[in-house]
Amino acid sequence: MSQRESFSEERSAEVVAASFAGTPDPRLRQVLTSLVEHLHAFVKDVELTEEEWGAAIAFLTATGQTCDDVRQEFVLLSDVLGVSMLVETINHRTGGQSTESTVLGPFHMVDSPPRELGADIALDGKGNPCLVTGRVTGPDGEPLGGALVDVWQANDDGFYDVQQPGIQPERNLRGLFTTDSDGRFWFRTIVPRHYPIPDDGPVGRLLAATGRHPNRPAHVHFIVTADGHRPVTTHLFVDDSPYLDSDAVFGVKDSLVRPFPVVDDAARAAEVGLPNPFRTVHFDVALLRGDQAPPAAQPAEVAPTVVRGAPGGSPE
Ligand SMILES: [Fe+2]
DSSP: OOOSOOOOTTTHHHHHHHHTTTOSSHHHHHHHHHHHHHHHHHHHHHTOOHHHHHHHHHHHHHHHHHOOSSOOHHHHHHHHTTHHHHHHHHHTOOTTSSOOOOOOOSOOOSOOOBOOTTOBOOTTOOSOEEEEEEEEEOTTSOBOTTOEEEEEEOOTTSOOGGGSBTTBOTTTTEEEEEOOTTSEEEEEEEOOOOEEOOOSSHHHHHHHHTTOOOEEOOEEEEEEEOTTBOOEEEEEEETTOTTTTSOTTOOOBGGGEEOOOEEOOHHHHHHHTOOSSEEEEEOOEEOOBTTSOOOOOOOTTTSOOOBOOOTTOOOO
């Protein structure tokens, strides 16, 4: 006779977790044990009906069947449940010393072309012209010359180049810049527009059923890397964009939102090579040194990480 305890409603989690007690890999054992405990607690909490269980299986099946080479519906599900941002945030704590990270997103699927500082990445010239400036430093403000600043963004209609082959030029609104000896970078672009995540699949139906919109606020993606430092994957958010308070994937952190003021100065416009008037934004990026220990989690009351994104919020 087995030494295993029989299944019961009261002891279900313990009984199932015990079945994994012999897992050789200790991390796998820890993850599965915790998963079972939380999953059983959830089922008991809501007293899941058989119909709801069936609906959940059908939903997850449809989610898998929606995935293909260019569509990852499970990542999208993780995104709208805030799990992607939680994993990102846990694994890239800043300790208040470096630029906060946010999700990579699905549109970094092609390499950004290397460009000279000051280049215009808006290859089709459509949209509101904008000068982006910034500086890459270490945690103590020391400038990092030779750092790589990889940027990509949606156009004035809210689409990435890879979503509109034949409409946008290839590699439109993408660039790989190298900072000067003072850690500075600058380039010309257009102000990006907000856009919806794909909402024609199971995740879109989940959003619709819960009164949530699928939109992300306007942003420019950044990956910044420098020798001897921890890279950061992040966004620069446009402070007058709709949906800043209700990002469908919870990617907004207050520290990443910047004003994009209008400059109406013909001489300055001529100097930077943009039509007058134009908009500007400044975004400094601080990186942790590679030999710094990763910061530990801090109690929420000591160092709150302000993540905007209340579900169901309406655009202002
Ligand atoms: Fe994006």
